[in-house]
Amino acid sequence: MTTTSISPARLADGLLSDLGRREDRSRGFGRRVAPQPGDIALNGGAPSADLLPLAAIGRASAELCADPTALAAALQYSVPSGIGDLRSWIAERENVPADRVLITNGAFHGLSLLFDALLDRGDQIIVEDPTYPLIFRDLQHHEPELLPLHLTADGFDISALEARLEAGARPRLLYTVPEFHNPTGFITPAAQRARLVELAEHYGFVIVSDNAYAGLGFDGVEVPADYPLDSDLVVHVRTFSKTLGPGLRLGWLVLPDWLVGPVTRLRANQDQHSSALVQAIVARIVGAGAHSPQDGGLDAIAARARTAYAERFDLVAGILEEQVPGGVEIDHRTGGIFLWARLRESGIDLAAAQQLARTRYGTDAVLGRFFHRDRPDDDRGGLRIGISHLEPSQLRLGVERLTAALSDPEARR
Helix, strand or coil: CCCCCCCHHHHHHHHCCCCCCCCCCCCCCCCCCCCCCCCCCCCCCCCCHHHCHHHHHHHHHHHHCHHHHEEEEEHCCCCHHHHHHHHHHHHHHHHHCHHEEEEECHHHHHHHEEEEEEEHCCCCEEEECCCCCCCHHHHHHCCCCEEEEEEEEEECHHHHHHHHCCCCCCCCEEHHHHHHCCCCCCCCCHHHHHHHHHHHHHHCEEEEEEECCCEEEEECCCCCCCCCCCCCCCCHHHHHEEHHHHHHHHHHEEHHHHHHHHHEEEHHCCCCCCCCHHHHHHHHCCCCCCCCCCCHHHHHHHHHHHHHHHHHHHHHHHHHHCCCCCCCCCCCCCEEEEEEEEECCEEHHHHHHHHHHHHHHEEEEHHHHHHCCCCCCCCEEECECCCCCCCCCHHHHHHHHHHHHHHHHHHHH
């Protein structure tokens, strides 16, 4: 390694681009804290290790490796849109032609491609409030003007959005999590979805439906059809991460015809294509092409997970209600991998409780403030707890530690 007399600070100042030099202004979930041995954090958003289809992945990988021709093809360069069998399988599920499907490196990659294709600096976008905060890691590069779509007890306040549109707001897109909303678990009702499509058609903005938790609805929960793909202003963003595992880094977009070319070009210019090897393995698991599904295929794997997650959700809800001073309000028991709880007791200082949880009790959860953009210092009595990533005994212990922190006298206002 060579050395230089120029200081790292001068090198950064002289050589970094504006984007490379720019400070990260996304808040994410707040300041990271290094876990200590024995900690049981409740801020995870990953599938449970005991519910991952390990045997299916092993068999699919072995089948691929036993076929030299298929294996050699999976180790070569591929095309930006993805391998044909997997795209056709997705297209059949989505009821669209395969040429509208683009395989991505997970949902976040798909969102990044869409933002690059649709946003210039300073453009307006509609964002649910509260919403998944990590999208702002990418959005900050475009410096958009945010138009909030507030979630109320009766659903989204579409009337307020309509008033902004009638007054002259012209957003490029709406970002929405329609099923098992992160963080609240809310499911956007069919009537509200239809009205938002009408507004998109009238004012000319794209609805980006980030449906990462599709298939994880609890038994008995009714879920409306997703935003309709017969509209030229609807995009579906999907991922295999929440069922097959986020380490696969595999998802997909369903695009309207006019957007296929620009997004595919951007994708080809960035990383060329997703791993053909991973695509070939996943194609075998889900039963794409001539392959038989492994372990019942994606829907059966998801069904086993959602049954377990419903049990874990109820476990967490029961402990919170019993042990948190004043109890909690849980508005939406619907599905997905999170529980959103609002405290009935207003005298608990959530920031202080979180600090105690981290330093004294060996756990953590995500404060409500990080999901709201307009009042970032107001916790609004909310906590998001991950219910999917821990097996039940660990989950119980972690939640009991959290309730101890919330009950601690030092957490009083």
